[in-house]
Amino acid sequence: MKTPIYLDNHATTRVDPRVVEAMLPHFTEDFGNAASRNHAFGWVAEEAVEQAREQVAALIGAGAKEVVFTSGATESDNAALVGVAEFYKEKGDHIITATIEHKAVLDTCQMLEQRGFRVTYLEVDEKGSIDLEQLEAAITDKTTLISLMAANNEIGTLHPLKEIGAIARKHGVLFHCDATQGVGHQKIDVEEMNIDLASYTAHKIYGPKGIGALYVRRRKPRVRITPIIYGGGHERGIRSGTLNVPGIVGFGKAAELMLADGPTENQRIRALRDRLREGITREIDFVYLNGHAEFRHPGNLNLSFAFVEGESMLMGIDDIAVSSGSACTSASLEPSYVLRALGVGDDLAHSSIRFGVGRFNTEEEIDHTIRRVVETVSRLRDMSPLYELAQEGVDIKSIQWNAH
Amino acid sequence: MAYSKKVIDHYNNPRNVGSLDKQDDSVGTGLVGAPECGDVMKLQIRVEDDHIVDAKFKTFGCGSAIASSSLATEWVKGKTLDEAMEIRNVDIVEELSLPPVKIHCSVLAEDAIKTAINDYKSKHGQAG
Numbered sequence: 001m002k003t004p005i006y007l008d009n010h011a012t013t014r015v016d017p018r019v020v021e022a023m024l025p026h027f028t029e030d031f032g033n034a035a036s037r038n039h040a041f042g043w044v045a046e047e048a049v050e051q052a053r054e055q056v057a058a059l060i061g062a063g064a065k066e067v068v069f070t071s072g073a074t075e076s077d078n079a080a081l082v083g084v085a086e087f088y089k090e091k092g093d094h095i096i097t098a099t100i101e102h103k104a105v106l107d108t109c110q111m112l113e114q115r116g117f118r119v120t121y122l123e124v125d126e127k128g129s130i131d132l133e134q135l136e137a138a139i140t141d142k143t144t145l146i147s148l149m150a151a152n153n154e155i156g157t158l159h160p161l162k163e164i165g166a167i168a169r170k171h172g173v174l175f176h177c178d179a180t181q182g183v184g185h186q187k188i189d190v191e192e193m194n195i196d197l198a199s200y201t202a203h204k205i206y207g208p209k210g211i212g213a214l215y216v217r218r219r220k221p222r223v224r225i226t227p228i229i230y231g232g233g234h235e236r237g238i239r240s241g242t243l244n245v246p247g248i249v250g251f252g253k254a255a256e257l258m259l260a261d262g263p264t265e266n267q268r269i270r271a272l273r274d275r276l277r278e279g280i281t282r283e284i285d286f287v288y289l290n291g292h293a294e295f296r297h298p299g300n301l302n303l304s305f306a307f308v309e310g311e312s313m314l315m316g317i318d319d320i321a322v323s324s325g326s327a328c329t330s331a332s333l334e335p336s337y338v339l340r341a342l343g344v345g346d347d348l349a350h351s352s353i354r355f356g357v358g359r360f361n362t363e364e365e366i367d368h369t370i371r372r373v374v375e376t377v378s379r380l381r382d383m384s385p386l387y388e389l390a391q392e393g394v395d396i397k398s399i400q401w402n403a404h
Numbered sequence: 405m406a407y408s409k410k411v412i413d414h415y416n417n418p419r420n421v422g423s424l425d426k427q428d429d430s431v432g433t434g435l436v437g438a439p440e441c442g443d444v445m446k447l448q449i450r451v452e453d454d455h456i457v458d459a460k461f462k463t464f465g466c467g468s469a470i471a472s473s474s475l476a477t478e479w480v481k482g483k484t485l486d487e488a489m490e491i492r493n494v495d496i497v498e499e500l501s502l503p504p505v506k507i508h509c510s511v512l513a514e515d516a517i518k519t520a521i522n523d524y525k526s527k528h529g530q531a532g
Contacts, residue, residue, distance in 0.1 A: 307464060308464070309442055309443065309464055309465050309466055309469075310442075311466035311467060312415070312465065312466050312467050312469075312470060315407070315412075315415055315466075315467040316415075326442060326466070335442070345440065346439070346440035346441075346442075347439035347440050347442075350439075350440075350442035382421070383418060383421045383461075383462050383463060383470070384462060384463070384464045385435065385444055385445070385446035385462040385463065385464055386439060386444055386464045387464075388423065388446075388462060396439060399435075401437070401438035401439065401440070401444070402436060402437070402438060
């Protein structure tokens with residue numbers, strides 16, 4: 001077993017060797033610009049792009065012509081939100097999203113608010129689920145778009161896409177789904193779920209970084225968006241810029257592999273994730289699961305280890321790559337806004353660790369991780385004044401702390 | 405974030421972890437910070453003839469917080485109360501090469517020392 005062990009597959013994934021192999025010729029031999037219409041280099045590149053477009057579309061049950069390539073999911077989210085808001089502004093100025101969406105959606109919504117649009121941020125319950133009645137009640141005759149993610153990147157909770165899509169359709173509102181984490185890891189079908197726009201990216205499904213897609217529905221209804229990038233009219237004018245051919249080919253291959261192996265692979269990943277959770281909670285007490293127990297991304301495990309601060313945990317399990325919702329690991333010095341939205345106390349948010357199990361993890365790695373987590377939590381609790389107080393039966397909340 | 409060697413050393417081999425009896429007259433206890441801020445330090449000193457003869461700590465916090473409090477216990481041992489009052493957070497920052505975002509850890513350690521000394525003094529009828 002090689003260390004460090006990579007268990008941060010929500011941040012990014014290792015590129016599958018089969019994907020790398022598919023990409024390589026497009027750096028050297030077949031390096032043409034897909035927009036070159038008058039020579040073989042261009043034709044070869046264009047053909048490769050169109051094949052990949054079909055593969056990427058198939059992963060979400062879309063047609064190839066409905067997929068626009070972007071630089072990644074952040075760009076796709078920006079293009080969807082800004083593009084719909086601007087194009088439909090005569091119809092309405094209202095967008096609905098949720099407090100636990102990714103910053104690519106939330107920051108874009110904030111920018112739109114500065115431009116005069118109105119945004120409703122749905123609250124979530126303690127598991128990270130929205131209330132569908134609240135969603136429906138938030139819709140007004142000025143609402144143009146609902147933007148909700150497939151799977152949450154921190155806590156793994158899934159939004160009920162089919163139900164959301166049905167509500168959106170019933171009220172004639174467009175539904176944008178940030179499917180970045182969910183795609184390949186749960187069933188996403190744009191027809192069945194009435195999704196009108198979807199953002200996703202290659203590097204979360206064992207493809208390369210720097211290449212993403214935006215699905216834009218072409219019929220029933222035909223969705224129009226105002227572009228955010230201009231210059232040459234590539235991608236049917238929706239997204240100008242020379243196509244990243246090797247990236248697109250890699251995205252296509254990654255999508256093809258996901259479509260073929262996803263269902264079996266997700267079962268294996270879920271079993272490893274459950275093994276990790278059970279192994280840890282069997283050995284140590286005061287461990288809390290963040291997010292929904294069942295309705296959740298198969299590889300996601302987000303745990304709070306009470307009385308132990310997240311960054312010191314990461315330092316202890318230094319041969320394992322995971323991430324924490326602790327303020328100390330973020331630039332802002334604020335603990336995770338997602339955990340806060342769930343009503344997890346700041347003390348437990350500081351104690352949270354996100355494990356992301358993926359394709360290349362093994363049982364041996366999971367067992368090693370369990371041992372290291374158990375050792376480290378025990379060691380850090382032995383030096384934690386909070387654990388000592390809890391052992392003495394003191395309620396930590398009863399103490400008058402001096403917040404600084 | 406990369407940690408300095410000294411932070412890693414204190415994290416891996418913390419000095420003086422433990423507790424003293426806070427009811428004991430010769431012991432001063434400082435409990436500072438807050439769980440919701442992500443760091444709480446408990447620093448205790450045992451005082452004989454105005455000298456700190458023993459010190460223990462327990463810390464909930466990041467590696468730099470653990471290192472700052474571990475270092476603080478090392479530094480106060482053997483000092484008189486007045487000498488220990490002179491320890492400044494900037495000395496801790498310098499010794500551990502703490503980056504700017506971790507300066508609050510050293511501030512907390514200085515607070516912990518002062519709170520423990522004041523607790524001892526108040527037990528003995530001296531103004532804090």
